[in-house]
């Protein structure tokens with residue numbers, strides 16, 4: 050009997066425990082200590098963004114972003130339906146209505162050609178998601194936002210270190226968010242970051258993250274006492290989590306190289322099999338560098354996808370589908386999502402499946418995954434040996 054290859058196994062570099070012990074030794078275990086500051090520097094080095102705030106999750110970073118927009122009830126935020134619930138929840142919690150726009154069939158990102166038709170006098174922002182860390186067309190989306198005076202928020206949960214036309218994701222929107230959940234390339238179990246590209250928003254972002262107080266300014270000596278100045282919450286992680294995260298960030302290049310090797314092996318080994326069976330592999334436009342976050346396949350039909358997952362399971366390989374469309378979910382419908390037209394989202398959501406991809410996947414395991422995939426035949430022909 051062979052061990053099942055999981056979809057994900059959180060990677061640990063080995064330095065996490067040393068850092069945590071050091072954090073304990075330093076005696077500062079709450080947020081914004083030595084390790085949080087070191088993480089901010091590392092994230093800034095990777096993304097090129099100078100104002101970074103570690104948060105307890107990408108979800109919470111999105112919530113701060115939504116608060117910074119000062120949304121009024123009835124304001125609208127354009128976003129894909131093909132995303133995680135947090136992209137929508139963050140804005141809904143602040144009173145806005147999500148307006149779901151369909152995705153492109155190649156990159157599975159917000160279809161920039163459909164955005165302008167969804168803009169109304171109530172539209173305040175465009176929330177983009179770089180699916181699999183492959184960039185949206187930020188040139189077109191930036192131009193639309195500028196034309197209509199809209200804020201761009203990048204949900205860059207997948208895309209740390211990826212680029213669009215040579216520029217890092219997370220540096221395009223006025224605000225951007227990262228995830229350090231254990232399924233992400235770099236993680237601390239649960240964690241995230243807010244990247245603030247509009248310097249005018251930074252001081253309020255700090256306040257919202259620190260329970261609505263100006264405590265951060267107080268610790269910098271900018272004010273002589275700290276007090277309650279806005280409605281906020283507690284969005285800063287313990288320095289223990291930052292200590293864990295720093296070890297990961299310091300291994301970024303090594304982790305990325307291993308993930309890229311796995312991603313490239315899947316692409317090279319599965320291209321011919323896929324082409325012969327109407328299976329689609331990820332599309333990476335020429336002007337995008339991806340971060341090897343996800344390797345997905347689009348099977349010809351929903352039945353094929355379900356049969357594929359079962360087939361891989363019978364070969365002791367775990368594969369998983371991804372987002373369920375938001376516009377047609379119970380909450381999405383309550384928010385008016387039934388009027389959204391998202392045929393690509395509905396189609397892709399049914400047919401997409403993700404393969405195991407994590408740094409500790411051994412070469413033998415990669416071969417096992419490839420062999421299991423290649424022995425599946427969605428067209429009903431006899432499997433190859």
Ligand SMILES: Cc1ncc(COP(=O)(O)O)c(C=O)c1O
Pocket residue numbers: 106107108109132133135136178204206207227228229230240241
């Ligand atoms: C696009 C997107 N945004 C936000 C999140 C939420 O991230 P977190 O778990 O760090 O809150 C996820 C989770 O995977 C995601 O895929």
